[in-house]
Structures are given as C-alpha cells and as structure tokens.
Amino acid sequence: MQLPSSNGRPGPGGRGAAGAWGNLQPGDRAWLMGLAARAAPGARVALVGGAVRDALLGAAPLDLDVVVEGQDAGALAAASGLPHLIHPAFGNATVTLPDGRRADLVRARRESYPVPGQNPWPVPGTLADDLARRDFGLNALALEVGPGGPGALLEVPGGLADLEARTLRPLHPRSLHEDASRLVRAARLAARLDLSAHPELRRQVPAALAMAGRTPRLHAELRLLLHEPRPGRAARRLEGWGAGALLPAGALPRLEALDARQDAGLPVPPQIYAAALLSAAPDPAALAGRLGLGEKAAALLARALGDGPASPGSPEGVLRGLLRPRAYPALTGRDVLALGVPPGPAVGAALAHLAARRRSGEVRSPEEERAALAAYLCGADLGP
Structure with a gap:
C-alpha cells in the first residue's frame, strides 16, 4: 500500500509537516534528528500516531512513538547513547529522554489476529504496514524525520480528513472485534480531545461488547481511563x-460528580476516581x-466507608462525601475522654458502641x- 503524502498539502488548520514539527519541544526535535542521523543507509525514521495527531492539533506532545523501517529499533536506541531498555521479542526499545520521559522505538511491522481478543501476531513490515495496523484514522499519521529535520507528513487514506472532522473512524471492519480495548481507548480520546464517533465506530460497538470478556487488554484501557x-x-x-456495561452499574454518576469537583477547581487524584469506580x-x-489497581484504591474505599475521622479535603473525606453525603463528623476518642472516660480500653469500647449505633x-x-x-456511660462499667 502506498501512503499518501501531505507534502504541499496543509494539515488541520493550515498546518502541515512544518507546523507539526514546530509544535514539538526543541529537545525532542534534536533527539529525532539525531536518531535519523544514526540510522542505517536506506532506513526510515518517523514519528507516528498520537504525537503527530497532537502536534497537528497545536499541542506539544509529551509521549513520543517512533517507527523505524529497515533497521532494528533496539540497535538504533543503543546508538542514541541514552538509557534504554530493549524488548528482545520484537526488537523494540524504550528510551529514557534527558527530561525523564520515555519514548518508544518500534520496528515497522504488520499484525494479524489469529485469535480475536488476544495479542496480535507481528511480523516485520514497512512504514505503510505499520500505519495500516493502527486503531483509528486520525492516529494513522506519520511524520518522517531526516538528519536535517522533518520530511513528509504521511497518512492512511482519510486520516487527515478524520483529524479535520475530529472524528474517530476505525480503520478496519473488524477492528473492535479483534481488539475490544480500542473502544475504551476511543472513549478516552473522545473525552480528552472533544472528538465524535464515526458511524463505523458505532456500528462496531456490539462486536466490541461481545469480545470484551475475551480481551485482557481492555482492563489496561479501563485503568488508563481513570488517569x-x-x-x-x-x-x-x-x-x-451503548457501551456503559463495560463499567459497573452506578459508576458513571460517581465519576461525573468527581469531574464536577475538578471543574470547580478542586483537584481529584486518580486514586479517588479508582476508589469511586470500585x-x-x-x-x-x-x-x-x-484492573491491576493494587491495594491503595481498595484501602481508600474501606476508609471512606468506615467510621474513622476524615477531614473534608482529604481523599477519604472527598470519597465519603460522595458515597455518604449525609455522613457527619463522628465523635472521636478525644470527645470520649472529655466526658470523663479514663484512658484505656473503656474509650475503645465507647467508640465501638457509637459505631454500632451509627x-x-x-x-x-x-x-x-x-x-x-451519655446514656451508654450511665450504665457502663468503666473500671477502677
């Protein structure tokens, strides 16, 4: 498949390859040119996917994904001189940039799904193959990079038009059947970038729901949704x-209530969203x-549902206000002591009595x- 080039054709908002390149951070531009300079003769280096999408939309991308055609990506990562981790199974690498961010270097590949829902089977391919395997048209974009700067801005047919229309269009008729996690990824992108669902995406929703239970990667996408x-x-x-069933019943209003808190200027960490989902x-x-949430979210939920003290702005207090809006500050051990109960087990017994009454x-x-x-203390044996 030949990739159309937008050289000479403006990207969204009149921006083309030069505009996208200009929206990258200076250090990222220098790093990409250094990669291209170290690449083997005949190899191609391209920034791909969300980084190109965001740069065309006028944002400075934070996450960089680079595809290398005609050379092992791990070898190129090693030649960059930066700290890196090579993934031998695919010959890919993760590079730690000077500011601490991580960038992925991937060898261009084709993919097939022998078993829908499971991991795809990759084989080496071309840059065109690599873009064709992606999820949505507006993510199937590439900006070639040479030692001197940007080259052509490439697209799978319709990719730039999708970006202009701000629509999420699956690239293949069975895209969400093969990988149902793409549906959650679409929701994440739609919410973050104010995108609409293409009719083809809506058509494939039932297929994604049918495959959700057989798509382990869906759990990872749901975890990312919380961030x-x-x-x-x-x-x-x-x-x-029509895919609300991917979340527990009742989760939506709780997540939206936390969004409203953020809209009011009150930050809500992902851990609170996770506990609200649970x-x-x-x-x-x-x-x-x-979902691989670890123990912290569940522990936060337990504290919010418990009777321990929680200040209004603490994670426990925020979550308690959401889940138990009529909750009130319960009496504490200090209050019990102030009523004349001697320090020791009697204080714990009095607090346990109150918790049971609540x-x-x-x-x-x-x-x-x-x-x-007071009524409890009148009949309690407080000891000597």
Missing part, C-alpha cells in the same frame, strides 16, 4: 455509545485485581451521638 483529565466524560462517551462494583476486590441508623448527628454516649 484521564476527566474520567467521567470518558465514561459518559461509553454510555452514549465502590460501584459488587465485588470491589475482584475488580481491583482485574451503622444501625439509631444516631444521625453529633448531638445524637453525645446523647447516646
């Missing part, structure tokens, strides 16, 4: 596309395991707690 600037917006896109699951621990709904305010505590 989006507004996870609730991404979840709303899934709901609007709170809607029938088995939070099982969902945390599938869970049963018998007390609903600090005042009712004080009255219940």
Whole structure:
C-alpha cells in the first residue's frame, strides 16, 4: 500500500509537516534528528500516531512513538547513547529522554489476529504496514524525520480528513472485534480531545461488547481511563455509545460528580476516581485485581466507608462525601475522654458502641451521638 503524502498539502488548520514539527519541544526535535542521523543507509525514521495527531492539533506532545523501517529499533536506541531498555521479542526499545520521559522505538511491522481478543501476531513490515495496523484514522499519521529535520507528513487514506472532522473512524471492519480495548481507548480520546464517533465506530460497538470478556487488554484501557483529565466524560462517551456495561452499574454518576469537583477547581487524584469506580462494583476486590489497581484504591474505599475521622479535603473525606453525603463528623476518642472516660480500653469500647449505633441508623448527628454516649456511660462499667 502506498501512503499518501501531505507534502504541499496543509494539515488541520493550515498546518502541515512544518507546523507539526514546530509544535514539538526543541529537545525532542534534536533527539529525532539525531536518531535519523544514526540510522542505517536506506532506513526510515518517523514519528507516528498520537504525537503527530497532537502536534497537528497545536499541542506539544509529551509521549513520543517512533517507527523505524529497515533497521532494528533496539540497535538504533543503543546508538542514541541514552538509557534504554530493549524488548528482545520484537526488537523494540524504550528510551529514557534527558527530561525523564520515555519514548518508544518500534520496528515497522504488520499484525494479524489469529485469535480475536488476544495479542496480535507481528511480523516485520514497512512504514505503510505499520500505519495500516493502527486503531483509528486520525492516529494513522506519520511524520518522517531526516538528519536535517522533518520530511513528509504521511497518512492512511482519510486520516487527515478524520483529524479535520475530529472524528474517530476505525480503520478496519473488524477492528473492535479483534481488539475490544480500542473502544475504551476511543472513549478516552473522545473525552480528552472533544472528538465524535464515526458511524463505523458505532456500528462496531456490539462486536466490541461481545469480545470484551475475551480481551485482557481492555482492563489496561479501563485503568488508563481513570488517569484521564476527566474520567467521567470518558465514561459518559461509553454510555452514549451503548457501551456503559463495560463499567459497573452506578459508576458513571460517581465519576461525573468527581469531574464536577475538578471543574470547580478542586483537584481529584486518580486514586479517588479508582476508589469511586470500585465502590460501584459488587465485588470491589475482584475488580481491583482485574484492573491491576493494587491495594491503595481498595484501602481508600474501606476508609471512606468506615467510621474513622476524615477531614473534608482529604481523599477519604472527598470519597465519603460522595458515597455518604449525609455522613457527619463522628465523635472521636478525644470527645470520649472529655466526658470523663479514663484512658484505656473503656474509650475503645465507647467508640465501638457509637459505631454500632451509627451503622444501625439509631444516631444521625453529633448531638445524637453525645446523647447516646451519655446514656451508654450511665450504665457502663468503666473500671477502677
């Protein structure tokens, strides 16, 4: 397949290869030119995918993905002199840039899916093959780089038009059947960049849902959704596309409530979003395991649902306000001591009594707690 070149043809907003190149950070431009200078004769080096997309949209990309045609990517990474990690199975590499960011160097390849939902089977290919294997038209873009700077801006047919229209169009009729995680990735991109779903994407949604249980990578995409600037917006896109079942029932309003908090200028870390998602699951621990969330989100949820003290702006307080909007500051050990209970086990027993009354709904305010505590202390044996 021949890749059309947009040399002489402007990209979105009148920007072409030169415009995209100008939106890269100076250090990134220097690094890319250095790679091209070290490449073997006849090899091609190209910045690809989301980095080109974002540069054409006027943003400075943070994540760099580079495809190398005609040379082992690991060897080129080693020649760059920067710290790197080579992945021998595919001959790819991850390079640590001087500012600490990581960039991926990938050998151009073709892919096929012997078993839909499972990992694809890669074989070496051309730059055209590499773009054709990608998920959406506006991600199937490449900016060739030479020792002196940018070369041609390349696209899979329709890729630049998709970017102009800000639409997510799957490249293949079975794209979401082969990899259902692409549906979640589409929701993430749509929410972050204000993109619309192409009719072809909507047509493939049922196929993605049918394959979701057989696509392990979907869990990784859901985990990444929680790190989006507004996870609730991404979840709303899934709901609007008829794919809300990919999230636990009841998760959407909780994620959107946290988005609203951010819109009001109050930052919400991903850990709170993760705990809010778990709170809607029938088995939070099982969902945390599938998504690879570790133990922190589940522990935060347990604290928010517990009776321990939580300041209003703390993660526990924010989550408690979301999940238990009628919760109130419970009495503490200091309050119990102030009522004359001697330090020791009697304090713990009094607090346990109050916690049981809260869970049963018998007390609903600090005042009712004080009255219940006074009644408890009248009949309690506080020891010597």
